[in-house]
Amino acid sequence: MQFISTRGGSLGQYTDVLIEGLAPNGGLAVPAEMPRIDAAELERWRSLDYIGLATEVLGLFATDIPRADLERLCDAAYGAGRFSSPEVVPLSDIGEGLTLVGLSDGPTLAFKDLAMQFLGGALEYVLTNRDSVLNVLGATSGDTGSAAEHAVRGRERIAIFMLSPEGRMSEYQRAQMYSLHDDNVHNIVVDGVFDECQDLVKRLSEDIEFKRTHHLGAMNSINFGRISAQVAYYVWAWLRATDEVAESERAEFEVSFAVPSGNFGNILSGQYARLMGVPIRRLVLAVNENNVLDDFFRTGIYRPRSAEHTFATSSPSMDVSRASNLERFIFELLGRDAERTAAAWEELRTTGQIDLSAERHRFESEFGIVSGTSTHDNRIATIREFSDAVAVVLDPHTADGVKVAREYVEADVPMLVLETAKSPKFANTIAEALGSTAPVDPATRALLDAPQRLTEMPNDEAPLRAYIGEHALR
Template identity: 60%
Template sequence: MKYLSTRGGMAPAPFSEILLEGLAPDGGLVVPEQVPVVTAAQLESWRGLGYAELATEVIGLYATDIPRDALARLCRAAYDPARFGSADIVPLRRLDDELTLVGLSEGPTLAFKDMAMQFLGQVLEYALAERGTTLNILGATSGDTGSAAEYALRGKHGVGVFMLSPQGRMSRFQRAQMYSLTDENIHNIAVDGDFDACQHLVKEITGDAEFKRRHHIGAVNSINFARICAQIVYYFWAWLRASDALAASEGSTDASPAALAAREVSFTVPSGNFGNIFSGFLAKRMGLPIRRLVLATNENNVLDEFFSTGVYRPRGEQTLATSSPSMDISKASNLERFVFEVFGRDAEAFAEAWRGLDRDGELDLSAERGRFADEFGFASGTSTHADRVATIRETHERYGVVVDPHTADGLAVARRHLEPGVPMLVLETAKPDKFPEIVVEAIGAAPELPAELQRLLEAPQHVTETPNDAEAIRSIIARDAVA
């Protein structure tokens, strides 16, 4: 398997090479030359696998230059039950006949980002050791990516982490998780701006080829394809378990290709930077029986607007601070990968259209809008603060389950897209412990924090505050980078 750039200016490269680069040399995002197809027989053979074994099979279709025994070892280390809440790694919780929560927040930072970051931490250290080199990660976070990356990479040999976060735009718990770390290879930088400003700084600095080469700069944001393919795994995991439940309800033991294909499910995905749901898009392209991929946004609903109208208008400085802060994003980096598919993988045509976005501030694909649902399976919706509060309250009252605000956005939008006979699987985003203020508003009490998490909130914090200025970030990296 080789990888190309969405913008056409990159020679085909293997997985281990694009793993270390992040962005393509021409500023585009890497995509596989072709999406691997999984047969019904393969799906059936994966049914009894544990999570690490399934990850080895799915990721192995993309990371073909990593020996299978080494990949299996990396997946076992990443998805060790000791790091997660149970041997299941990703438990499914059925709320009722229509809705099921996919439990993605059992990892060390209590957020779905752990699912990809734990693998990325393992595979990065492996690839660097194989090459005898070092890497300095430059990333941006709206809340959960930063802590997941830092916990996965803390203390890793040959890796430095420089994580940009927006000053005053994360929850108290998110700040504590990141800023309390004292590992020498972890550097937290709070930028005077919103997440989009942080993301722009990352792109500006990584677009400086000479600086990037000199300081061995890489990326762990969802632009890194290793994260995308690691996230594909839990779509297969969830479908396999949901299809088991469907078969049981039908009293069926039929495992024929036709029977498996008929057991379609839909997924609702709380979305900010489009990486998580793009992984679902690839799973669908690989042959997983997914009917709908429902994208849920908060008040920063640029993506809902795009899928509803076909017009993409990033809002930049108009990004709102909301009660689901990890989705406070108005320029979704991974949308580039989807638009590339809309253009039939024609890099020249895509690059010309994308230049128009930079020039005009919008990308008009309204003529293609019908394909978003009919060909690609997308639907979308917006959830507000009032929706979040009402959904957290209702989910607690009806099911005895407390959810975080991002998962509440997903549940609120999911209910608008239910179809008879099609289970709706909602991807959980984080534990509610990380967002106590809105939980109190919804149900009158905050989640009870374990003693270790309470100590985390009280620990000293270590962060460097900077202006929204690329030179300020460059100077920090130049001073502290792992050589």
């Protein structure tokens, strides 16, 4: 399979875009032609375990990785001991027509482990074959950083430089990252918000000479490896949700997914699954008080907020006002027209917004996307209600997803809510919702008390360039 940039030009094959990250022209890698999954193929996959299914789905994109090697990479990512659930991704009924898709049973208790565990091994595989190194440069609003760092820690050919916003993550999230002392892990705390961290990453990544000199790459959701690995759990969830449906009805049996969203990568993977042929009725996008994406899908006008107007909320991983992966959706919306997509981003640069209100009618009718906003009071109430009703303690981001999902539940259409993280990562918010603080288990206490290593830095690319120049692998 060949890949292209959303702003034009060929990018090579899957292993090429894993290493490249952001395209040289500032665009994002997408398949030159979207693969298709038919009903017969879905049925053939129904009996597979998660390792087998991930191998099949990833194999549609990673056509330049030999099948035996891809199987080994998926086994290493999802095999025994990697995830606490033997199913890897368990589904559970939480009432009101809602099913929770358990994506947070990995090593950092967040959904991003599902992609990162594969991506870390895949990057090492490619680098070994090419006798090369990679310096991952990324930004995190919460869970991306720890999932990426835990996926590459100790790997000889990969170093990671992860930018995080000062004071904008939970204590647990900070501890998961900053307690790592591996030589190849560099935590950089920026005096700013997530969007400013992301801007620093983008500016350095768009400097082609600097990028080539220092072998820069990405593990956040601009890396297509993340997107492709996430498609697998949408397919898995549809298969499990339809296991009890009569075989004669399965081919057309639709489900909906509710997805807490920050950088639009997770829900984009669902959009790709839908475009590939998985019977998905709706993709319900849920955001917090930083509701730029909800505004866009309601009005057709994308108007990112400035750093000073980006709120610090109790679902911090979604405190994002400029969603990188929206460009991939707009590329599809504009008929995969790279010239129009590039023009849209030029419009954003010059005017501060992209006006696609003329396409607004297509968001739900053609792409199945609807949206909604959840506030602090909403998530506190949702956590409390589901704890009382079914003894399930939702993390704040998943609670946002549940809150918005309830607005779109339809009779006879299962609503699958994608879990974002485990609730212990957000102890203060859970305590507020439930009226008490849960006992801290010994492993969590040891993590929170562990010595932390980090480098503080202003919101300025000059010291970041100097730090990377000093510590990057050669």
